[in-house]
Amino acid sequence: MLGPSGCGKTTLLRMIAGLERPDEGRVLIDGIEVSSPNKMVPPFKRKLSMIFQDLALWPHMTVKGNIKFVMEKNLTKDILREEIHEILEKVNLIGFNNRYPHQLSGGEKQRLAIARALASRPAYLLMDEPFSNLDLLLKEELQNVVIKLKKDSQIGIIYVTHNIDEALILANRIAIMNKGRIEQMGTKDELLSNPKNEFVKRFLRVK
Amino acid sequence: MPGPFCKINYTLNTPRFFNLGIILLFIIIVILPILFMMVAPFWGQNAYHLGTLFDERHFGLAKNSLELAVGTICLSLVIGIPLAFLLSRTNLWAKNLFKTLYLIPILIPPYIHAIVWSHLDSWISQFLSLDIHSLYGAIFVLTLAYFPFVTLMTISGIKSIDRNLEEASLIHHGPWKTLRGITLPLALPHILSGALFVFIFSIIDFGVPDILRVNVYPVEIFIQFGALYDERAAAMLSFPLITITLILVMLQKWYMGGRSYVNLTAGSGKDITYHLGIINPLAFTFCLIVFSLSVLIPVAVLVKKAGSLSNYIRVLNTSIDQITYSLILAVLGGLLALFLGFFMSYIIERTKSKVVICLELASLIPFAIPAITLGIGLIKVWNRPTIDFVFRCPLIIILGYIAHSISFTIRIICSGIKQINPHLEEAGFLGTSSWTKVVGKIVMALLTPSLLVGFFIAFILSLGELGTTLLVIPPGRETIPIKIYNLMHYGADQMVAALCLILVGITLAFSAIFLGFYKRAKMFLRC
Numbered sequence: 001m002l003g004p005s006g007c008g009k010t011t012l013l014r015m016i017a018g019l020e021r022p023d024e025g026r027v028l029i030d031g032i033e034v035s036s037p038n039k040m041v042p043p044f045k046r047k048l049s050m051i052f053q054d055l056a057l058w059p060h061m062t063v064k065g066n067i068k069f070v071m072e073k074n075l076t077k078d079i080l081r082e083e084i085h086e087i088l089e090k091v092n093l094i095g096f097n098n099r100y101p102h103q104l105s106g107g108e109k110q111r112l113a114i115a116r117a118l119a120s121r122p123a124y125l126l127m128d129e130p131f132s133n134l135d136l137l138l139k140e141e142l143q144n145v146v147i148k149l150k151k152d153s154q155i156g157i158i159y160v161t162h163n164i165d166e167a168l169i170l171a172n173r174i175a176i177m178n179k180g181r182i183e184q185m186g187t188k189d190e191l192l193s194n195p196k197n198e199f200v201k202r203f204l205r206v207k
Numbered sequence: 208m209p210g211p212f213c214k215i216n217y218t219l220n221t222p223r224f225f226n227l228g229i230i231l232l233f234i235i236i237v238i239l240p241i242l243f244m245m246v247a248p249f250w251g252q253n254a255y256h257l258g259t260l261f262d263e264r265h266f267g268l269a270k271n272s273l274e275l276a277v278g279t280i281c282l283s284l285v286i287g288i289p290l291a292f293l294l295s296r297t298n299l300w301a302k303n304l305f306k307t308l309y310l311i312p313i314l315i316p317p318y319i320h321a322i323v324w325s326h327l328d329s330w331i332s333q334f335l336s337l338d339i340h341s342l343y344g345a346i347f348v349l350t351l352a353y354f355p356f357v358t359l360m361t362i363s364g365i366k367s368i369d370r371n372l373e374e375a376s377l378i379h380h381g382p383w384k385t386l387r388g389i390t391l392p393l394a395l396p397h398i399l400s401g402a403l404f405v406f407i408f409s410i411i412d413f414g415v416p417d418i419l420r421v422n423v424y425p426v427e428i429f430i431q432f433g434a435l436y437d438e439r440a441a442a443m444l445s446f447p448l449i450t451i452t453l454i455l456v457m458l459q460k461w462y463m464g465g466r467s468y469v470n471l472t473a474g475s476g477k478d479i480t481y482h483l484g485i486i487n488p489l490a491f492t493f494c495l496i497v498f499s500l501s502v503l504i505p506v507a508v509l510v511k512k513a514g515s516l517s518n519y520i521r522v523l524n525t526s527i528d529q530i531t532y533s534l535i536l537a538v539l540g541g542l543l544a545l546f547l548g549f550f551m552s553y554i555i556e557r558t559k560s561k562v563v564i565c566l567e568l569a570s571l572i573p574f575a576i577p578a579i580t581l582g583i584g585l586i587k588v589w590n591r592p593t594i595d596f597v598f599r600c601p602l603i604i605i606l607g608y609i610a611h612s613i614s615f616t617i618r619i620i621c622s623g624i625k626q627i628n629p630h631l632e633e634a635g636f637l638g639t640s641s642w643t644k645v646v647g648k649i650v651m652a653l654l655t656p657s658l659l660v661g662f663f664i665a666f667i668l669s670l671g672e673l674g675t676t677l678l679v680i681p682p683g684r685e686t687i688p689i690k691i692y693n694l695m696h697y698g699a700d701q702m703v704a705a706l707c708l709i710l711v712g713i714t715l716a717f718s719a720i721f722l723g724f725y726k727r728a729k730m731f732l733r734c
Contacts, residue, residue: 017374017378018378019374019377019378042377042381043374043377043378044377044378044379044380044381046378048378049378049379050374050375050378052371052374052375053371054369054371056369056371056372056374056375058372058375058376058389058393059372059393060392060393060395069376069379069380069388070376070379070380116375120378120379
């Protein structure tokens with residue numbers, strides 16, 4: 001989801017997550033209606049995960065606690081330990097189990113947010129400009145984590161950003177939003193070669 | 208939540224002599240009487256030694272006092288926390304009405320709750336098999352008076368939680384697990400602070416245990432000083448009370464760090480709302496019972512006891528002097544507490560020095576002082592040659608009011624100053640050399656809502672103050688609480704009830720006026 005600030009990207013993401021109720025229209029996940037003005041499937045029944053812009057790491061829980069909190073509750077102790085280890089390994093946070101979020105660096109916090117999002121084994125992962133406040137090097141490092149995640153797992157990722165370069169690097173398909181509406185959706189090449197209107201053209205800086 | 212702006216690294220631009228004057232005033236009015244009570248037992252001939260505190264009589268008092276305070280905390284938490292969650296996170300029926308009303312019990316002085324419930328003694332013992340004139344009765348009454356502190360602080364804590372932290376949990380779990388796992392632990396510092404306020408207010412309260420005949424420290428202090436004229440024994444009895452409460456206040460200060468106690472700006476954002484569904488009637492009934500016990504029943508009992516309208520007119524006619532006297536003293540007490548509180552807060556928040564840390568800690572001390580102890584301290588400081596004119600005029604009552612309410616005023620104003628960007632003042636100092644202009648037109652203007660709250664709390668505390676006034680009031684004069692207390696001992700129930708209602712009425716009327724001003728100030732600043 002690509003668009004200028006205030007165009008409604010985050011609101012759309014929150015509606016998909018079930019954190020906001022739409023005034024009109026419907027939200028369907030895998031063909032099943034989950035949101036409409038009269039119907040709201042609770043967020044935790046949508047098999048989604050979300051990485052917030054400010055990460056929303058629970059400050060009173062350790063790295064392990066943050067991950068454990070979202071995992072299925074009927075797992076045995078051994079399986080739980082194994083799974084936590086596996087997830088931490090995936091995001092390169094082994095050895096950080098007992099640290100609190102405030103004891104982590106910026107990049108480690110981002111990786112913990114990704115780890116927590118994966119821990120519940122979601123079908124879809126929603127990402128709300130998670131790397132917007134990072135320096136270029138860290139951003140590149142974490143973008144690679146997302147690209148690897150996309151390759152290795154079967155999770156569908158909806159990534160919100162206002163940064164065109166980021167969208168072009170990360171996305172298979174890009175939806176361009178303006179004033180609460182999707183102006184055009186397609187692959188990077190489709191959008192660049194055939195912008196539908198003046199806004200898309202100007203936004204993508206197509207000559 | 209810590210204030211967004213840290214202390215600025217330059218010397219305050221208010222003149223040094225002015226700051227020293229303010230600090231000196233604070234020490235003379237607030238600290239000196241307290242210091243006297245801390246030192247008196249161990250001074251001069253026949254000095255007490257600490258071992259006295261561990262004899263059987265002191266042990267019994269300590270046990271009663273602690274049981275009273277801990278019992279009140281437990282019951283206040285049981286009522287206050289669910290109420291806070293219902294009012295801040297659910298679609299409870301008549302939520303806005305309850306949100307407006309839940310603070311009313313604090314506005315009714317605790318001794319009025321005690322008077323009401325002692326009238327209902329036979330009814331309570333019949334239905335609840337509880338003797339109101341007992342420790343458990345006092346716990347029940349103090350809970351009804353003080354549980355809103357827990358609710359207020361819990362709501363404040365919940366409002367200061369970043370919404371995303373709860374939503375990050377709601378993606379994976381339902382509301383119940385989110386409440387238990389995220390909301391409650393994150394609001395815990397505020398909840399514990401609310402509990403601590405309840406503990407301190409219960410353990411230092413004089414009116415309720417005195418009326419319900421429960422022997423705790425403040426009652427015994429009053430007996431030692433008022434009946435046996437033994438000020439050393441009274442001071443000695445104050446010692447453990449002051450020590451315990453001071454340690455707890457300091458611990459709380461350390462635990463809360465830079466967090467605001469009460470979030471004055473809370474409620475501006477969109478809140479998460481859980482739908483109660485079929486349990487909404489149950490939750491509504493819970494709130495209704497709490498409101499009935501803490502407001503409706505007390506007021507109804509007082510109305511019934513006071514009798515016909517002619518009784519109110521008679522009481523008004525015979526008490527108009529006391530009402531005027533109380534209002535004048537409370538307004539003066541509130542204004543002076545506000546003046547001293549504002550400049551103390553400004554010094555605390557806008558300077559970086561070790562002295563300031565001491566001042567900040569010293570400003571917490573009055574929280575921990577029983578009103579009776581403060582009264583004795585004031586007498587001992589001001590009832591001496593050359594300065595005894597203070598003791599012989601109403602000024603002594605006003606000094607008592609200031610000392611009694613200054614901790615609250617300072618905490619509230621400090622919290623407000625933390626939210627003001629120091630650059631706004633710096634820009635002012637670049638444009639003018641007049642510090643009064645910067646403080647008056649920038650700082651005080653931006654702080655208007657906090658100043659209003661600070662004044663209001665000092666005024667309400669002063670209007671209902673009993674313990675200190677009882678000891679320091681000049682002969683021949685009476686405030687409303689003192690008149691209620693005296694009439695109660697003469698058994699004039701009808702007049703007591705009418706006067707209590709008049710006091711509650713005045714308090715509520717002033718609260719409504721305050722709320723109007725407060726909302727206007729907030730709207731103006733938002734514009």
